[in-house]
Amino acid sequence: MTEKIEDVVKARMYARQQLIDGWDQDIINEGCIIIIGVGALRIL
Amino acid sequence: MGIGKLILVDLDTIETSNLSRQMLFRPGDEGRPKAEVAAERLKEMNPYLNIDFYFEKLQKLSMSVYEESDVVVAALDNFNARLDLNKICLRMKKPMVEGGTVGFEGHVQIVIPEGTGLRYKNKKNEIENLVEARLWEITDTEYPDYYRAQREIELLEEEIERIKNARIYPIVNKIKKEIELVFDWKYAPEFLDQTPCYRCLVPIPPADDKLVAACTLKGLPRNRNHCVIKAEVEFEKKYSHKPDLNLNDEVLKLMEIAQVELENLRERVFNENVPSEERDSLTKEQIEDWKKNIRETFGPDYKFEEMENILGNKIAAIQTVSSIISSIQSQEALKLLFRVNGRNIGPPMDPPYVNYNGIYGQFDHLNILKRDDCLACGKIEGEENVQIVVPFDANVGYIFEAMEISGHMLDSELWMITNPMTKEIYWNPYMPSLKDPEVKLTSLKIKSNDIVTLSPLGKALAESEIKKFNVVIAFM
Numbered sequence: 001m002t003e004k005i006e007d008v009v010k011a012r013m014y015a016r017q018q019l020i021d022g023w024d025q026d027i028i029n030e031g032c033i034i035i036i037g038v039g040a041l042r043i044l
Numbered sequence: 045m046g047i048g049k050l051i052l053v054d055l056d057t058i059e060t061s062n063l064s065r066q067m068l069f070r071p072g073d074e075g076r077p078k079a080e081v082a083a084e085r086l087k088e089m090n091p092y093l094n095i096d097f098y099f100e101k102l103q104k105l106s107m108s109v110y111e112e113s114d115v116v117v118a119a120l121d122n123f124n125a126r127l128d129l130n131k132i133c134l135r136m137k138k139p140m141v142e143g144g145t146v147g148f149e150g151h152v153q154i155v156i157p158e159g160t161g162l163r164y165k166n167k168k169n170e171i172e173n174l175v176e177a178r179l180w181e182i183t184d185t186e187y188p189d190y191y192r193a194q195r196e197i198e199l200l201e202e203e204i205e206r207i208k209n210a211r212i213y214p215i216v217n218k219i220k221k222e223i224e225l226v227f228d229w230k231y232a233p234e235f236l237d238q239t240p241c242y243r244c245l246v247p248i249p250p251a252d253d254k255l256v257a258a259c260t261l262k263g264l265p266r267n268r269n270h271c272v273i274k275a276e277v278e279f280e281k282k283y284s285h286k287p288d289l290n291l292n293d294e295v296l297k298l299m300e301i302a303q304v305e306l307e308n309l310r311e312r313v314f315n316e317n318v319p320s321e322e323r324d325s326l327t328k329e330q331i332e333d334w335k336k337n338i339r340e341t342f343g344p345d346y347k348f349e350e351m352e353n354i355l356g357n358k359i360a361a362i363q364t365v366s367s368i369i370s371s372i373q374s375q376e377a378l379k380l381l382f383r384v385n386g387r388n389i390g391p392p393m394d395p396p397y398v399n400y401n402g403i404y405g406q407f408d409h410l411n412i413l414k415r416d417d418c419l420a421c422g423k424i425e426g427e428e429n430v431q432i433v434v435p436f437d438a439n440v441g442y443i444f445e446a447m448e449i450s451g452h453m454l455d456s457e458l459w460m461i462t463n464p465m466t467k468e469i470y471w472n473p474y475m476p477s478l479k480d481p482e483v484k485l486t487s488l489k490i491k492s493n494d495i496v497t498l499s500p501l502g503k504a505l506a507e508s509e510i511k512k513f514n515v516v517i518a519f520m
Binding site: 009012013014015016017019020021022023024027028030031033 | 059060061063064065071147148377378381382385387388389390
């Protein structure tokens with residue numbers, strides 16, 4: 001059971017995505033994705 | 045995007061669960077009307093937008109508000125509201141773009157009511173569809189030969205199927221069984237566990253922009269982009285620093301210099317095409333025609349924004365397509381994140397390359413291939429492919445200069461240049477007769493897009509990781 005206010009807010013924020021089959025919010029919380037280049041999406 | 049007017053309608057207030065995916069809302073907005081906050085934020089992003097918002101039911105909204113709109117975008121969360129809006133749009137003859145999502149799936153539906161005057165469908169296709177429908181209705185007595193032909197086709201198809209069963213499928217099945225027996229150890233690692241790499245699709249990278257700029261500086265500008273590149277150098281000479289494209293007055297000064305270069309270019313081309321001795325025989329109108337043609341060839345006077353577009357080598361971009369592509373990237377990153385952590389919420393897209401065309405609203409998955417000769421993931425080691433751009437009058441020595449500009453500093457005393465097809469040696473530092481940097485590439489019969497090979501000698505052979513550069517030479 002979540003106790004801290006911050007955890008409750010997070011639980012509410014991520015409520016919908018947790019309805020997806022196989023979703024595990026902990027994996028997202030612990031995950032790391034690096035994005036190289038921001039915004040332009042240029043080809044050349 | 046700068047649309048003249050936006051009208052936002054929503055009866056909802058912001059909830060905490062909206063904050064993770066509705067990008068206009070922030071912590072602290074909870075409880076406020078969505079339409080009002082969205083209008084506020086869009087106005088912050090673009091103060092020139094004209095936005096009205098309505099915190100009420102779409103069914104209660106005055107019809108004059110719909111009347112004012114050219115297009116209705118539906119982003120609703122229940123069927124009944126969608127059905128009501130659909131009815132209103134049909135009545136008001138307004139095109140509607142309906143959209144919705146559930147989990148990982150989404151849809152967009154375009155609704156064009158009768159009487160909007162919008163041509164939507166393709167006439168040729170519609171005629172084909174009507175012909176197809178009519179063919180289903182015709183009878184044996186009406187078109188007996190059509191029916192006879194159909195029966196002949198059926199018999200032929202049965203015969204094809206019989207041949208396949210008797211002589212094709214047994215062999216296919218035998219080969220399939222052979223492959224299945226060895227698949228796990230022979231093919232699985234290559235086919236199931238990896239994709240082609242980025243370099244597989246770009247075996248020869250495009251020439252470095254700096255090479256194009258270097259060529260421009262060696263000669264006179266020959267197009268409107270060259271004039272701006274030249275102007276940047278002139279600017280640096282005059283003001284002792286490169287123009288800062290974020291400063292308006294520096295861009296204006298740069299534009300002034302570029303404009304002079306452009307006018308000189310127009311003048312040069314005019315003089316080349318209409319020599320002074322011929323000018324007396326031309327009428328004033330003919331001379332004006334020449335000048336008009338040259339103006340059309342090299343384009344109008346410069347606009348402010350062209351400076352950054354040309355120097356920054358900018359390409360056309362539109363936020364809508366960026367959003368779609370970045371969303372797909374995020375989706376794939378998410379699935380991969382689960383997968384690398386031993387969980388599965390769906391496989392990565394297969395084939396691993398998708399092309400989206402926003403004009404046709406079409407996604408095409410392309411079956412890309414892994415290259416055995418890929419310089420990044422293939423079996424070839426110690427080679428590199430490079431494309432260089434050289435001026436028309438370039439000499440052999442310039443190949444080393446261009447390689448340096450491309451990021452490959454090679455000592456001309458330790459590298460040899462040869463033709464990989466004929467094995468002819470163009471440069472050999474150990475042979476004085478083949479060590480003339482002034483020899484023109486054209487005199488060696490090198491044409492645009494020909495390939496030369498650079499190979500290390502002596503110390504370079506031992507020290508260089510790359511044992512062979514395949515260099516594509518493009519003349520500019």
